[in-house]
Amino acid sequence: DAKTTQPPSMDCAEGRAANLPCNHSTISGNEYVYWYRQIHSQGPQYIIHGLKNNETNEMASLIITEDRKSSTLILPHATLRDTAVYYCIVRVPGTYKYIFGTGTRLKVLA
Amino acid sequence: DADVTQTPRNRITKTGKRIMLECSQTKGHDRMYWYRQDPGLGLRLIYYSFDVKDINKGEISDGYSVSRQAQAKFSLSLESAIPNQTALYFCATSDPGWTSGRESQSTDTQYFGPGTRLTVL
Numbered sequence: 001d002a003k004t005t006q007p008p009s010m011d012c013a014e015g016r017a018a019n020l021p022c023n024h025s026t027i028s029g030n031e032y033v034y035w036y037r038q039i040h041s042q043g044p045q046y047i048i049h050g051l052k053n054n055e056t057n058e059m060a061s062l063i064i065t066e067d068r069k070s071s072t073l074i075l076p077h078a079t080l081r082d083t084a085v086y087y088c089i090v091r092v093p094g095t096y097k098y099i100f101g102t103g104t105r106l107k108v109l110a
Numbered sequence: 111d112a113d114v115t116q117t118p119r120n121r122i123t124k125t126g127k128r129i130m131l132e133c134s135q136t137k138g139h140d141r142m143y144w145y146r147q148d149p150g151l152g153l154r155l156i157y158y159s160f161d162v163k164d165i166n167k168g169e170i171s172d173g174y175s176v177s178r179q180a181q182a183k184f185s186l187s188l189e190s191a192i193p194n195q196t197a198l199y200f201c202a203t204s205d206p207g208w209t210s211g212r213e214s215q216s217t218d219t220q221y222f223g224p225g226t227r228l229t230v231l
Contacts, residue, residue: 034219036222042224043114043224043225046220049217087152096158096160097155097168102150
């Protein structure tokens with residue numbers, strides 16, 4: 001099954017860009033990469049998703065390597081409220097099942 | 111108002127009791143999901159439903175059952191609760207979100223409820 005690998009934790013200074021990496025080397029060719037975050041024990045919040053091209057929305061940017069084996073989520077100007085666990089997710093190939101790893105715990109420092 | 115709601119938000123019960131967790135959504139999505147989350151771990155899929163007549167087991171369905179009463183409602187039951195079912199439970203919904211073009215694909219972004227914290231003593 002496709003799965004993702006993320007660093008367990010990262011720190012980022014407030015106002016700086018937070019770059020969160022994800023390895024998904026076994027992703028199949030037509031599967032999207034999704035990013036969610038979870039603040040405390042709240043429900044995961046959708047951030048962004050992408051397939052091949054880089055994507056940007058009001059929350060973040062997603063950079064996907066050309067071989068699609070890894071991606072980086074960029075929060076351009078991190079705030080204290082961005083402190084959360086960030087999950088990079090792919091689906092089980094041929095299904096609609098998300099595979100959640102343990103995510104990256106991002107701490108934004110004042 | 112929240113698009114995906116869950117009740118109750120917190121529940122403490124005893125071993126052997128029957129528990130029902132409820133999920134409602136106003137997003138108009140056909141697809142609904144139940145996940146559980148244990149401390150320090152990611153979410154794991156319990157059951158999912160693509161429409162009212164469709165129910166599918168996820169990776170950890172043993173000890174759980176579900177009911178899809180309507181497009182907007184999806185309930186999770188623990189027939190006889192046990193302590194290792196103590197966890198956070200999340201409901202989610204999704205829409206296929208088919209992309210346009212010759213190679214149409216489903217983006218199927220999921221939207222999660224606020225969660226139910228269940229403790230089984």
